[in-house]
Amino acid sequence: xxxxxxxxxxxxxxxxxxxxxxxxxxxxxxxxxxxxxxxxxxxxxxxxxxxxxxxxxxxxxxxxxxxxxxxxxxxxxxxxxxxxxxxxxxxxxxxxxxxxxxxxxxxxxxxxxxxxxxxxxxxxxxxxxxxxxxxxxxxxxxxxxxxxxxxxxxxxxxxxxxxxxxxxxxxxxxxxxxxxxxxxxxxxxxxxxxxxxxxxxxxxxxxxxxxxxxxxxxxxxxxxxxxxxxxxxxxxxxxxxxxxxxxxxxxxxxxxxxxxxxxxxxxxxxxxxxxxxxxxxxxxxxxxxxxxxxxxxxxxxxxxxxxxxxxxxxxxxxxxxxxxxxxx
Amino acid sequence: xxxxxxxxxxxxxxxxxxxxxxxxxxxxxxxxxxxxxxxxxxxxxxxxxxxxxxxxxxxxxxxxxxxxxxxxxxxxxxxxxxxxxxxxxxxxxxxxxxxxxxxxxxxxxxxxxxxxxxxxxxxxxxxxxxxxxxxxxxxxxxxxxxxxxxxxxxxxxxxxxxxxxxxxxxxxxxxxxxxxxxxxxxxxxxxxxxxxxxxxxxxxxxxxxxxxxxxxxxxxxxxxxxxxxxxxxxxxxxxxxxxxxxxxxxxxxxxxxxxxxxxxxxxxxxxxxxxxxxxxxxxxxxxxxxxxxxxxxxxxxxxxxxxxxxxxxxxxxxxxxxxxxxxxxxxxxxxxxxxxxxxxxxxxxxxxxxxxxxxxxxxxxxxxxxxxxxxxxxxxxxxxxxxxxxxxxxxxxxxxxxxxxxxxxxxxxxxxxxxxxxxxxxxxxxxx
Amino acid sequence: xxxxxxxxxxxxxxxxxxxxxxxxxxxxxxxxxxxxxxxxxxxxxxxxxxxxxxxxxxxxxxxxxxxxxxxxxxxxxxxxxxxxxxxxxxxxxxxxxxxxxxxxxxxxxxxxxxxxxxxxxxxxxxxxxxxxxxxxxxxxxxxxxxxxxxxxxxxxxxxxxxxx
Numbered sequence: 001x002x003x004x005x006x007x008x009x010x011x012x013x014x015x016x017x018x019x020x021x022x023x024x025x026x027x028x029x030x031x032x033x034x035x036x037x038x039x040x041x042x043x044x045x046x047x048x049x050x051x052x053x054x055x056x057x058x059x060x061x062x063x064x065x066x067x068x069x070x071x072x073x074x075x076x077x078x079x080x081x082x083x084x085x086x087x088x089x090x091x092x093x094x095x096x097x098x099x100x101x102x103x104x105x106x107x108x109x110x111x112x113x114x115x116x117x118x119x120x121x122x123x124x125x126x127x128x129x130x131x132x133x134x135x136x137x138x139x140x141x142x143x144x145x146x147x148x149x150x151x152x153x154x155x156x157x158x159x160x161x162x163x164x165x166x167x168x169x170x171x172x173x174x175x176x177x178x179x180x181x182x183x184x185x186x187x188x189x190x191x192x193x194x195x196x197x198x199x200x201x202x203x204x205x206x207x208x209x210x211x212x213x214x215x216x217x218x219x220x221x222x223x224x225x226x227x228x229x230x231x232x233x234x235x236x237x238x239x240x241x242x243x244x245x246x247x248x249x250x251x252x253x254x255x256x257x258x259x260x261x262x263x264x265x266x267x268x269x270x271x272x273x274x275x276x277x278x279x280x281x282x283x284x285x286x287x288x289x290x291x292x293x294x295x296x297x298x299x300x301x302x303x304x305x306x307x308x309x310x311x312x313x314x315x316x317x318x319x320x321x322x323x324x325x326x327x328x
Numbered sequence: 329x330x331x332x333x334x335x336x337x338x339x340x341x342x343x344x345x346x347x348x349x350x351x352x353x354x355x356x357x358x359x360x361x362x363x364x365x366x367x368x369x370x371x372x373x374x375x376x377x378x379x380x381x382x383x384x385x386x387x388x389x390x391x392x393x394x395x396x397x398x399x400x401x402x403x404x405x406x407x408x409x410x411x412x413x414x415x416x417x418x419x420x421x422x423x424x425x426x427x428x429x430x431x432x433x434x435x436x437x438x439x440x441x442x443x444x445x446x447x448x449x450x451x452x453x454x455x456x457x458x459x460x461x462x463x464x465x466x467x468x469x470x471x472x473x474x475x476x477x478x479x480x481x482x483x484x485x486x487x488x489x490x491x492x493x494x495x496x497x498x499x500x501x502x503x504x505x506x507x508x509x510x511x512x513x514x515x516x517x518x519x520x521x522x523x524x525x526x527x528x529x530x531x532x533x534x535x536x537x538x539x540x541x542x543x544x545x546x547x548x549x550x551x552x553x554x555x556x557x558x559x560x561x562x563x564x565x566x567x568x569x570x571x572x573x574x575x576x577x578x579x580x581x582x583x584x585x586x587x588x589x590x591x592x593x594x595x596x597x598x599x600x601x602x603x604x605x606x607x608x609x610x611x612x613x614x615x616x617x618x619x620x621x622x623x624x625x626x627x628x629x630x631x632x633x634x635x636x637x638x639x640x641x642x643x644x645x646x647x648x649x650x651x652x653x654x655x656x657x658x659x660x661x662x663x664x665x666x667x668x669x670x671x672x673x674x675x676x677x678x679x680x681x682x683x684x685x686x687x688x689x690x691x692x693x694x695x696x697x698x699x700x701x702x703x704x705x706x707x708x709x710x711x712x713x714x715x716x717x718x719x720x721x722x723x724x725x726x727x728x729x730x731x732x733x734x735x736x737x738x739x740x741x742x743x744x745x746x747x748x749x750x751x752x753x754x755x756x757x758x759x760x
Numbered sequence: 761x762x763x764x765x766x767x768x769x770x771x772x773x774x775x776x777x778x779x780x781x782x783x784x785x786x787x788x789x790x791x792x793x794x795x796x797x798x799x800x801x802x803x804x805x806x807x808x809x810x811x812x813x814x815x816x817x818x819x820x821x822x823x824x825x826x827x828x829x830x831x832x833x834x835x836x837x838x839x840x841x842x843x844x845x846x847x848x849x850x851x852x853x854x855x856x857x858x859x860x861x862x863x864x865x866x867x868x869x870x871x872x873x874x875x876x877x878x879x880x881x882x883x884x885x886x887x888x889x890x891x892x893x894x895x896x897x898x899x900x901x902x903x904x905x906x907x908x909x910x911x912x913x914x915x916x917x918x919x920x921x922x923x924x
Contacts, residue, residue, distance in 0.1 A: 005649075007606030026533070035831070042815065042834040050841075051868035054818035105649055125651035126535040127605030134604070135649075152653065153535030189535060216532035217540070321818075326827030 011133040014142075021133045021146040022319050024155040025196040033200055036318050037165050043314035043321075046083060057086035057324050060117040064090045065107070066149070067123040072286065073149055076309075077120045077158075080316035084324070086118075104128065105135050112136070118145045118324060126152030126189075145323040147316075153187050158319060159284050160193025162312040164201060166304055167239055169311065170280050174198070178205040180233050180275070181224075182265060183243030183292055184214045190284050191243055192222075199223040209233035210265065213254045230265050237275040242267055242283045245292050258291045268294045272302065280304045333376045334358045335751060336369065340381025340712060344388065345685035346701035355386055357708040360751035364704060379753075381712050384745055387684050388700045389421025389452075389709035391691040393589050394565065395640035395662055397454070398729075399442065401430025406642035406729040408445055411662065414640075414728035415452040416755035418663040419711035419744040423452055424695060427459040428486035434459035434470045436478035443479045450754040453709075455481040455695055457511060460499050466490040469499055472508055481695055484511035484565065487612050487657075491517050493550060500560035509696070511563040512551055514572060515613060519543035524653045526616040530599040536653060539614050541569045548572050552579045555586055563694055564588035566639060568613040570623030577632050587694055590624050591639035592661055592668040597621070597734055607648045607655035608734040611639075628686055629678055635691035636672075638665040642730025660730035667740035670715060674741065680715070708751035717743035766909060766917040769880050769896035770797065774804040776894045777847070777878060781805050784873075786844045788812040790862055791833055793851030793909035796917065797880060801849060809844070812837035819861035841870030847894075851909035853879040856890035881919065883907050 010027045014020040019032055046054055062081040064074050069092060081088045093107060102110075108119070121129040129148040136144050150156040171177060179198055185191045185208050198206045199222070208219060209227045220226050227233030234240060250258045272281065281293075281303045289295045297303060335357040342353040342365060349365075356364040356373055364370035395415065398406035415423060425442075427433035433442070439456050446454035458480035462468040472483060483503060489512075490496040503510050520539040525531040527538025548564065552575065555562045567573055567588045576588055593611055598618045602609045609615060627633040641658025648655050665687060673683035692700035699706060720739050723731040747755035786809045789798030798811045817823075817832040848862050859877060866872065878894035883901045901907055906922040 007603040007608075009604070011604060038831050039828060042818070042832050045834050045836070046818075049868060050870055053868070055864070056818055056823055103646065103650065123651065125653050127653070128651040130605045131607075131649075131651050151535070151651075153537075155535070192533070192535060217527045217538055218529035218532045221529040222533060322828055324827075325823045326825065 005134040005138050007134065011130060011137060019322055020142070021129070022157050022323065023129050023133060023146065023148045025157045025160045025193045025200065026155070028200065030200050030202075033161070033164065033197065036161055036315065036322065037168060039322060040165055040311070040314040040318035043317040044311065046317070047310065047313065053083050053085055055085045056321050057081065057084040060086045060324055061115060062086045062088050062118045062120060062320070063111050063116045064088060064120045064149075065093060065111070065122070066091065067093045067104075067121070067128070068150070069094060070122055070150070073122060076312050077147075077149060077316055080313050080320060083313070084317055084320055086320070086324075104131065108132050108135060112141055112144055116144055118147065118320065120147045120149050121151070122149040123151050126154035128152070147319060147323065150189055152189065154189050154192065156189040156193050158312070158316050159190050160197040161319070162308060162315040163194055163241065163282060163284070164197045165311045165315050166282060166308050167280075169307070170304060171238060174201040174203050177203045177238045178207070178236055179203050179239040179241065180207040180209055180237040181241045181243065182209040182230065182233070182267065184245050184249060185210050185219060185243070186214045186216050187246065187249065188243050194241060195222050195224055207233050207237070211255070230271060231274055234271055234274045237279055240267065240272065240275055240279055240281050242281065242293050244284060244286065245288060262291055266290070266292055266294060267297050269296055269300070272297055282308055285309065333751070334373060335708075335748075336375035336378045337381050337386055337710070337712060338378050340384045340386035342386045342702065343680055343684055344702040345681055345689045346388070346699055347703060348681065349702075350679070350681045355702065355710065357710075357748070357751045360708055362702055362704055362706050362708050365702060379712065379746055381745070383716070384712050384714050385680065386702075386710060386712050388688045388702055389711045389747065389749065390419045390665060390687045391695060391700055392420045392423040392640065392662065392665055392687075393635050393637040393691045393694060394591070395420070395423040395425055395638055396428070396642065396658075397425050398642055399429065399445070400438065405644050405647075410727065410729040411640070411642065412446070412451045414660075414662040414726070416450065416747040416749070417727045417744060419666050419713055419747050420662055421452050421709035421711070421747065421749050421754075422455065422692070422695070422698070422700075424455040424457050424481055426457050426484060426486045428464065428488075432459045432464045433457070433480070434462050434464070436471065436474045439475055439478040439480055449752050450749065452749060452754075455479070455697060457481060458483045460485050460510060461490065461495065464488050466492060466495055469502055472503060473506060476506070476508055481697060482509040482511045482563065485513070487513055487515070489513070489515055489517045489547060493554075496550070497554050497558065500554050500558040500562070504558045504560040507561065509561045509563055509694075511565050513565045513613065514544050514548035514551055514567070516543040516547045519546065523614065524610060525602060526599040526614045528599060528617055530602055534602065534605065541571050541616065541620075544569050544572045544613065545575060548575055552576070552584055552586065556584050559585070562586045566591050566594065566613055567624065567633065568594055568616050569620045573623055573627045573632060587634045589635040589637045589691070589694070590628055590633045591637055592664055593639065593659060593734060594621065594624055595628065595636060595672055596668060601734060602652065605652040606734065607650065607652050608659060608732050608736065610652055610655040610657050611659060612657035625672065625676060628672070629676055629682070634686075635694060636665070636669055636686045637691065638662050640728070640730075642728055643732050644730070645732070648732045659733040660726060660728045661733065662728055663726055664721065664733065664735055664740065666711070666713060666744065667719070667742040668735070670742040671740055708748050710746070710748040711744060712746040713742055713744045715742055717741070719743055763919045763921065764897050766880065766919045770800055770917060773797075773878060773880060773894060773896040774801060776896070777801065777805060781807060782845070783808055784845050785809065786812065786839045786846050788814055788837065788846050788848050788862070788866065790848065790850045790858060791815045794849045796909065796911050797851060798849040800917075801878070810838045812839060814862055814865060816858055816861035816865055819865045821857055821861065835865060837869050841866065841872050844872045845874045846872045847876045847878050849878050851880050852907045853877070853882045853892050853895070854885050856886050856888035859890050860888055880909065881907060
């Protein structure tokens, strides 16, 4: 391949500054984020109708390219695309072509030749969807859109956007909020997307709460306040966003045990009582009850974890609808 | 052109760092040796050929302490033929190649074969660096004396560290016995495990696994302690952080025998140049912060860093057109060594005499095989270049088979006009 | 061109609708002008079923050319569409494409007994076989002009011609 890829331009906006791909919340202007949230609102009602479908993406092919398995995320994208009337093709690449040694870009070229209109990409390597977007641009296939469904530790923008939608739904205004993100910030693409979303939307106080082993170096430069004491970090919070702690992190040198983690960083009713009385509790799922969150909190009145899931479909519909229309 | 020819390099500005010379002067070459410099030829000299160097700088051929030729074992990435063409196109007349070939350079036969294959007219002189341990595995010592006799100038581990400090101590003791130099990249293998970028703000933001500066300083501390203990001559390769440089300077002040080099990439770039996951910026060691970069630039100016090297690593597209963290580290560099040295000199307002010393006398001293000067009687390894010509780095113009560098699309100063090796015209820009 | 007074047209439209509406009549306004009119007609005609509001953005046939334009509002239909006598209300009838989109969306909410169309102005230029059942004014405008309904702060309606 002789095309020179460009890595200096933000590939998710076109030259008119409109959304071309959704790769990360970082670098998205506030107006675009707000427009996505605004557009998601009417989609929430589509699910309540007799016919849960609108014809926007009729005749379009959406490829769910999952290089890393995630049935849940793939399903939410699949539902969103189908509710927009798109044809959805699911590919779990880790079990097919990657094993045969095909490169990522070869896979992309092959699927592009099958007249794909949109790629929803999940990959274990940070930045993989960027490479795909850069490759599509360099090879003149600008009509194909890329949606990042989670890349390594880097970003999970639709999760971040649905979290912003949820906060706006319950709290209306971002400008007075204190938001605490609790858990494995180091390995979490969700946390990074949440931080960019919250800071771009003007939340004055974004806190991250974690033991030092789960905090990336220089995280405070992303515009957050770092707390290692959960009690202190939760005090006065309007929103508590819990992160999932992967089982494999509980072995080795990051954490001594899940019991000790729960003791220090698990969300219990007692700790939640330190936040504002009307604070909401969020979690991207799937939850580890008794590890990062106590069941009574997960099922309690302040939890908005299930609404997050419904809003997630609408937000993904909004993103795909905004990308899929117009012929540039 | 043969060695019996008498060559007159006319009208150039002669810069010879070894002798502190920077003046307009012609240069006269006969039988492969420098025979005179000045306005008039030595007695009885009759040029059989004249090279016009008007507007150009005439300096000793460049010496590159680290250029991977990829032979044996990785001929699909590069060959001796392609990389030698790149060397002379970059004005490099002498280079040392690290032992990370396949198989690694851990046996005299392999070293002899390589030097034999590289000993052709018009090729830069190749000085292999032998593996310090068998298979670079960090467990058993190689036959250092045998390898030295076969042509190795030093011993190193390429980018692999010796995890077992007992082995490292023994290697240094043994090398010190014969006064063989040991070249080491300071990188703790545990702290750099799975790391792909400097552990800082950029890695945090992009979700890349970081390599902390401590990976370099801890390994360096170990090396320096053992060097002091054993009296071994150590050269630190590819220094990457301000903290490591500070340690090295302090160690030297306390009498430890240690030199170091920096790569063209680390001299100019920082982790911010990863941009949107540019695989070309995937390098080993990782590009660090701007504070580190600035310290390295100052260190090279002051001489605290002895040499600038290209760290030439041809990587094919299959190794680069993959997500950043899966990309093979390394970048092509032989043809960028001079331009990036000149760019650094311009930006730091450093006299060319000093700047060129870092790619001629500085590395030559570490190699310990020649002097890299234009003194009368020396082998005529000469580089003639136009310092004002600007050229864009693009894949098509690179002679190296490795077409990947973070400088693609960047305009750089300096264009090599002629390269002479032992008085033989090895490169003529007008003909290529 | 002399534009007719929108308030007078609304009175005329109310009069046209009056004989046919009954307790099973549901008004469905199309954003934005159609919703304003539906609200006023609902009051004028003293209807009991609350009005519906519809944004047809998800059903427009120019989506593939132009994408989603501007801010999309939610379609809100507070009555059971099944069995209703729906009157779609819009300010200006032009190509007929908006009404096509509205009917498609309506049927995704249920199966109405009947669907009729009421507009303030029919400006000609139809591209689909669609006509209004109730129309207060008919005129002909060149394609270069856009006819828009506006509402002042005190709720007064007026028409305006805009050059494209």
